[in-house]
Amino acid sequence: SGARLFMRVCYHCHTLEEHGINKYGPRLHGVFGRKAGQANGFIFSEAHARSGIIWTEKTLFEYLEDPKKYIPGTKKPFHGLKGAQERSDIIAYLKEAS
Template structure:
């Protein structure tokens, strides 16, 4: 499996399209926005998994204690249910390295 460092450079605009079509129905990114089916992703990078206030996470999400960065998110987006066994996340897998890199580029800029 390739790592984030081996991935093609991310394209923020392409990542925005991916977010809108595959993620926005469950997640918000604006500071102070409400959680949806999934947690608000604002402040994602550098935050420990399972700690966004006001959202109920699966036990496996809390126990793994991952700190979100480009590398951990890149691996997670490939197969969320494998990354966190028992997670409720039912999103489409992002198998293409370019798609994951694009989404990460968008989230890195949009969730700060």
């Protein structure tokens, strides 16, 4: 279900391949353990770059609920996923696919 959800919600802006392109959002390969605002070849909002967040399962779970609340000033046009199971499914898929 995480793969289907990713294709429906995330794929239009993000890729998962190691050498994938950055789209409207950065490629997500290697996101776990990476500092927010630090993906090669992508220009982030100042809010992301200065957030100091390290992407873990916990921080992604909280971020995916309401990105604009989690990182005030982000330019991300995604409104979030309110369902805890949906967020968990996407995170599990991200771990497996990237």
